[in-house]
Amino acid sequence: MLTDSSARLSADLLVMVVLVREDGGAGGSVPTYTLDQLPRVTARAQAAGMTALKVFATDRRDASGTRAHAPDSVMARAISAVKATCPSMQVMTETCLCAYLSTGECHLAVRNGQPDQAATIAALARQAVAQAKAGADVIGPAAMIPGSVAACRSALDSAGFDRVRIMPHLIVDSRLYDGYRTAMGIQPRQEPRPFQLPISGHTTMAVERGLMMLAEGADSLLIEPALFSTDILSGLHARAGVPLLPFSVSGECTTLPPALLAEEYAMLLRAGASRVVTHAALTLADTLGDAPSTIPTPRKTPT
Numbered sequence: 331m332l333t334d335s336s337a338r339l340s341a342d343l344l345v346m347v348v349l350v351r352e353d354g355g356a357g358g359s360v361p362t363y364t365l366d367q368l369p370r371v372t373a374r375a376q377a378a379g380m381t382a383l384k385v386f387a388t389d390r391r392d393a394s395g396t397r398a399h400a401p402d403s404v405m406a407r408a409i410s411a412v413k414a415t416c417p418s419m420q421v422m423t424e425t426c427l428c429a430y431l432s433t434g435e436c437h438l439a440v441r442n443g444q445p446d447q448a449a450t451i452a453a454l455a456r457q458a459v460a461q462a463k464a465g466a467d468v469i470g471p472a473a474m475i476p477g478s479v480a481a482c483r484s485a486l487d488s489a490g491f492d493r494v495r496i497m498p499h500l501i502v503d504s505r506l507y508d509g510y511r512t513a514m515g516i517q518p519r520q521e522p523r524p525f526q527l528p529i530s531g532h533t534t535m536a537v538e539r540g541l542m543m544l545a546e547g548a549d550s551l552l553i554e555p556a557l558f559s560t561d562i563l564s565g566l567h568a569r570a571g572v573p574l575l576p577f578s579v580s581g582e583c584t585t586l587p588p589a590l591l592a593e594e595y596a597m598l599l600r601a602g603a604s605r606v607v608t609h610a611a612l613t614l615a616d617t618l619g620d621a622p623s624t625i626p627t628p629r630k631t632p633t
């Protein structure tokens with residue numbers, strides 16, 4: 331039944347992506363920030379009305395991704411910097427190895443190059459705890475390896491972080507990630523990434539993967555790329571009662587002007603998104619103002 335409840339696109343419905351690299355960036359198409367810029371960026375996001383940031387960081391790389399769980403990692407320092415500036419800002423992280431491994435892949439590999447799923451899952455769980463220790467509110471396993479959400483949940487619980495939430499990434503392979511990879515200097519050895527969903531796969535299989543993540547203990551789901559995964563968003567909206575956050579990735583934010591991104595995000599809210607994660611949050615928040623466009627949303631529960 332349609333009611334007159336509505337969700338207008340507003341700054342608090344946008345989660346701002348913050349890409350952090352210590353050297354200031356590779357001149358990519360999406361903005362990156364250094365650690366010393368984070369207090370100012372956080373204050374700007376707060377002033378614009380945003381209540382959450384999604385932090386990605388890149389660090390020194392090696393064969394086993396040791397910097398992913400280092401207490402002084404770029405990620406850990408970024409989380410602390412945001413929290414020190416604005417303790418109420420919700421900090422969401424990416425929990426993945428691609429920014430820490432020399433291969434640029436999201437997984438560890440055994441000698442013959444095959445993914446080592448057990449070792450990857452253990453590394454992600456350790457990284458999740460390191461991010462929680464630094465102050466993260468929501469960690470985001472993004473390697474798409476079955477079992478990683480459950481491992482992060484139990485590692486967080488054993489370390490006393492039962493209040494830290496988990497929002498895994500449900501990822502369809504796409505060329506829309508190229509801008510992010512350039513900006514962060516990540517060149518995966520294998521493309522497509524072996525655990526991501528194929529672009530020509532079935533909606534039902536993608537929805538099942540999301541439901542599996544929820545069964546493993548996920549509290550919400552990040553779905554990417556937002557523009558080309560609305561079938562999955564709607565499918566999950568019909569079957570799962572958790573927050574669904576489409577991720578408007580680098581390629582969307584660099585090719586669509588703000589006015590069209592605003593239309594895209596209005597569509598995503600209609601389709602069941604609770605918030606939208608985007609590189610264009612600051613630009614959009616500045617242009618939103620008090621525009622009178624309201625987006626009718628159906629209510630799931632009877633009133």
Ligand SMILES: NCc1[nH]cc(CCC(=O)O)c1CC(=O)O
Pocket residue numbers: 424426428436472473501506507508509510511523578579580581
């Ligand atoms: N590690 C997963 C991950 N984390 C961020 C992006 C892309 C985000 C963007 O394009 O904005 C991806 C996809 C990928 O690298 O395959």
